[in-house]
Amino acid sequence: MADLVYKKIMQNLKDKIKANDFEANRLPDERTLSDEYHVSRSSIKKALSILAQQGVIFKKRGSGTFVNPLYLKNKSIFRYEGSNLGITNNLKTEGYHPSIKVLDFKVISAPAEIKEDLFLNDGEFVYEINRLRLLDEKAIIIETSYIPIKIAPSLTKKIVQGSLFDYFAKELHSTGTKAFMSLEAQPSTADDQDLLDLKTTEPVGIMEGIFFLDNGTPLEISDMRVHYKYFSYNTFVNLPD
Amino acid sequence: MADLVYKKIMQNLKDKIKANDFEANRLPDERTLSDEYHVSRSSIKKALSILAQQGVIFKKRGSGTFVNPLYLKNKSIFRYEGSNLGITNNLKTEGYHPSIKVLDFKVISAPAEIKEDLFLNDGEFVYEINRLRLLDEKAIIIETSYIPIKIAPSLTKKIVQGSLFDYFAKELHSTGTKAFMSLEAQPSTADDQDLLDLKTTEPVGIMEGIFFLDNGTPLEISDMRVHYKYFSYNTFVNLPD
DNA sequence: GGTTAAAATTGGTACGTATCAATTCTAAAT
C-alpha cells in the first residue's frame, strides 16, 4: 500500500464502499471524515476529488457525497480505475495468455505524418515495428509502432518481442503512461481478414495512440487494428459546466 | 470569462501557450507564477494540475512544467478539452446542421438489463426513445434511449425531438455531464444498412452510455449505433504509477 | 397543512506555511 495519506484514504474508502459500510449510499461529510481519519480536510478533499474523477463517487455542494451505485454492482464497465487502456492489460488479469509475434522490424526514414507527430527533423530515422498480438494463440491485434531512433538507440528485435511499455519504463524512467488516444471503426482490409481471421463483413476497431515521456517528449506512435470482438473501451466522462 | 481565480489562470496560460510566449516550451516555475499572477501557489497548482490532466502540459518534479507540443499544432486529436463526447457537440461547432428524427416513442415495462443499470424495481416503467440523428440530411446515428418515467414524468414526443441534454439541464438542474461510456465496433445489421446507408461490409461504431444526475442517480441509458465514418473518440489518457 | 424565511449543513474556492523528493546545477577534486 502506498504510504501517502490521500492514497491510503482512497483505498480505505473504496474498501468501505465495497463492503457497503455507508448508509443510503451516502458518505459522511468532509469535516467528519477529517476527524475520523485524523487528517486535514484538504487531504480528505484530495482523496474524494480523485474518486469523483474516477466516477466512484458523486459530490454535490450543500447536499453531500454519494456512492456511484454502479461501482457496487461490479459491472463489466468498471474493470478499470478512472480510465482504461483496455485490451492487453485487461486481459492479462483474467487468466488468458497474451503473446507477441514480430512480423517486421526495420529502420526507415520517418514518413511525413510520423515526422509531424513525433516532432522529428528531415531525414531523422524511426523504427517501424509490425507486431501481431495474440491471445491464447488467436491473433487479435495488428500493431504498427513508430519510435525515433534517437530516443531508443539500442532497441533490438529481441526486445521488441516483449512489452515495449516495460522496456521504456525501465530504460527511460517513464513512470506514468500518458497518451493521446483516438478510437475509430473501419471495415476490415484483406490483410486484416487474413491475419485476424475475419469475414469480409466483420470490422476492426482502430486505436491510435501517441505516447509521451514524463517530460512531454513524444515517444511512440502506435496504430492498432483490433479484431472487433476484442475491441472495447470503457471510460468515465465528467464534463463540468 | 469565469470569475474563479484558477479558471482565469488556466485560460490565460492556454492563451500564452498558443501565442508561444514560453521559451523552449517551458513554463515558469510555480513560485514565480504565483508572484506574477499575484495569487497563492495553491491556486497556481490547481490550474496547472487541471491543464496536466487535460494533456495541455506535462509536469515533472525537479525538472519543471512543459507544454505538450501537440497542443500547439492544432491537431485534429485536440478538438476537445480533456475528454470528448464527440459527435454532435463537436460537429455543431463546425458549421454542419444536426437534426433529429423521432422513429419511435413509447412507454414500456423496463427490460431486465435496463432495470439493472437504472436501478429500477420490478414493474417500473421507462420511456423507450428511438431516434435518428442526421447531419445535413444524412443519417449518421441510430440512438435508443431509456429513461425512467419517475425521473421525467412529463416527457413528450415534442420534447424528444430536441436535445435531451438541454432539457435535463434545465428541468433537473443537472449542470455537468457524468456518464460511463463504453465503445465498441460491430458489423452493421440490415437495419443499420438501411437507415444509415451502409454497405454490408461497412460497420457501425457502438457507443453506449449510462448518464447520471449530479447526485449519482442513473438518469438515462443511451445506445448509439454510429455510421463508422462519423465515429471517432479522442481522449488524453493519464495513468499514474 | 402548506408556505416561507432563517439557520444549519455541506462541498468549493482561495490563501498560506512547512516539509519532502526528484532533478538539475555548481563547484570542487582528480
Add this chain to the structure above:
DNA sequence: ATTTAGAATTGATACGTACCAATTTTAACC
C-alpha cells in the same frame, strides 16, 4: 576533461484557516 558530492531548483504532499455558495433542514407564520 571527467567524476562526484553538495547546493539549488522545482513540483508534490500535508496541514490549517477563512470565507463562499448550493442545498437541506428547521421553525415560524398564516
